[in-house]
Amino acid sequence: MSPVLGCVADDYTGGTDVAAALRRSGLRTVLIFGAPGPATVLPDTDAVVVALKTRSIPAGEAVAASLAVRQWLHGQGVRRLYFKYCSTFDSTDEGNIGPVADALTQASGAPLTVVCPAAPEHGRTVYQGHLFVGDRLLSESPMRHHPLTPMTDPDLVRVLGRQTPHRVALVAHRTVRSGAEAVRAALDTLRAQDVRYAVTDALDDGDLDVIARATADLPVITGAAGLAGAAGALASAGREPGGPAVPALPQGPGVVLAGSCSAATLEQVALARRRMPSYRLRPEQDGLVEEALGWLEDRLAAEDRVMVYSSAPPEERSPGSAELLEQALAAVAARAAQLGARRIVVAGGETSGAVVNALGVTGAVVGAEADRGVPWLLTTGHPSLALLLKSGNFGRPDLLVTALEAS
Template sequence: MLLGVIADDFTGASDIANTIAKGLPGQGGLRTVQYLGIPSGAADPAVEAGIIALKSRSIDAGLAVRQSLEALRWLLDQGCEQIVFKYCSTFDSTPTGNIGPVAEALAEALGVKGVVACPAFPGAGRTVYQGHLFVKDRLLNESGLQNHPLNPMTDADIRRWLQLQTVSDVGHVDITTVHDGAAAIEAALRRNGEANRVLVIVDAITDDDLVAIGRAAALHRLVTGGSGIALGLAANFIERGLAHGTVAGTLPVDGPEAILAGSCSGATREQVEIHRRNHPTLAIDVTGVMEGRVATSDLTSFLLANQGRAPLAYSSSTPDEVQAIQARFGREKVAATLDSLFAETARELVSAGVRRLVVAGGETSGAVVSALNLGALAIGPEIDPGVPVLLSEGSDPLALALKSGNFGAPDFFTKALERLAGR
């Protein structure tokens, strides 16, 4: 294994797995496998990039550090030359969040400083300019992410946000230096390391910027960022003759289908609204769930009764509705109860023969795949930027699409089911 990734949620893991497996145009990527948690045994020797999906984004920081260091040890044991710590392209965390502590702990374990920190993903509208994170033409804190139910992002200056989470000073490499090329970027990172800055926010507004950053970090032991930071990493190994470049592909899976949406992002709510015009949908009564009046059987009965019609069950609500429910029942209790509901629903659906499953929302996806205990997932073709087809191992495979809340085109749900079936 050449490249190892530690991802802080399951949709983020499939996002960066897609980037690495796809590689650069005309060159191909690495043979990539996504692991749902830390494997208990050694990896297949044919795997060139291993992605460990953790559910560590919103847990206690100390626990997130311990899990990430355990993942690091496994990846190093597989022979990884470079490690990527992957977090959300919207930098989802709180002022006491986990990005800083985990990144610093990994850097200390690897003995490195001047480490790239770049959440940019231009293909999904996330760019970093002068240390500020934008979502399309809006500053992060004006993009709707300020209303995130678990990690409200209220400051677009991610240097300042990251500094709240770290012990060492946070550095910055501006866009002018990035446009000067890989050598200039590498020199700037080295200077930051010599100044004892562990993490360095690096500006990026285009894919070419990310490729240049990747080339600058070709020999760095640790890189951190969103999935975009991996755009050029596969190419580094291919150009050094350590990998030959492959094209992602999986066998299609047809059969019974279901869609579960737990994200409350604006993109997911739009996707739900479009899907419900032509397909059966079930709006989950969250208050009913919290009061015990809505159960797993209500969801599974609806979804199984509507097989062949792309049925959707969703808890997606407006920010005001989410805040009202959280105020009444408690934020953590609501999140845990909905995670449990979706997890048990997924288990029952798969037991009943569902073979194509689309899940929207990072926390929801984490709950679902943890409940299904699928092990390793093969990475297939891209559905939309950041979202690939995933295929479980075994004689009766399950095809999955795990979508981060803000990802995907308006018609994503229908498109995803078609792609899972190879259409």
């Protein structure tokens, strides 16, 4: 039986987040890192998530990679596609959300789709087309200072309108609260007006359920993990939960690797520094990787958990150093695995992508969540290795510490 839903995620932590939401909704879920190759074999599953690293690359490359995944999923019998991006709509005026959504909707023949980054459980809501982080507009949140995708405009209709030549309009909250039929009627009206993208207000999980029901017949929908979970619950209704039991986490040393500079990660790193030996990567230092690896080898021989991080507040960041630091953390991850680390916790989407690639991980079984939207991944290529890939903005303050203490 073919999967009922296929998902293309624009970064690795986003892939883990949406995979956790789909598994939680009752769908057996497989997570694949990177573009599947001709030899990729998909096991019996209800949903498949392909996590790419396309959020910040040139738009043309992001489009090509996403279309290739769509074609592969179509070959697996998947007829419904979910394009997953961050709940803070991380993008620039050039993309990549708009260009990828354009390509995926055009390839499916869909005249219209919805845009729903709301994730109420993480404090991301949309009202009158404006994205809120907690009680703050997106433009007043720490995302305003993101080093790669600074978000200075909270109006999603306006933001997406700068990324696509197609019309963008709003389905307001009063319509969503009127129910699925009202939303469906609103989408029909917008479709008749040649609107391609309908930004949907959503303040709570009930709103997401309404949107999921109203869009059940659309071949492509887009959003964060919140709408994906609602769509998954709709698809799993009446199904018997299946799949093998979640394997236990491997025992052994653990390593935290933090590259995100989000406010949430900075708080988590500050707490972890008080609880475990820590080493900060500084891009200006000579022998950056060699020094870090030397420190790791000495400490991991004596300690069962350590942290290497490059996370820093805005005033301490070095312009243009992001890729250098990502590769340094990736090298540390690879060496940690060689030294016997069995749990690797990574904070930051770009950092997670670099780490997964350095470890050669191509797929994973989605395990229990260490925090909402942050599941453990038991890697298929390394059966004794567990990864926790955390979006920069996710997780309670002590997550980096408690993850390594989990049984």
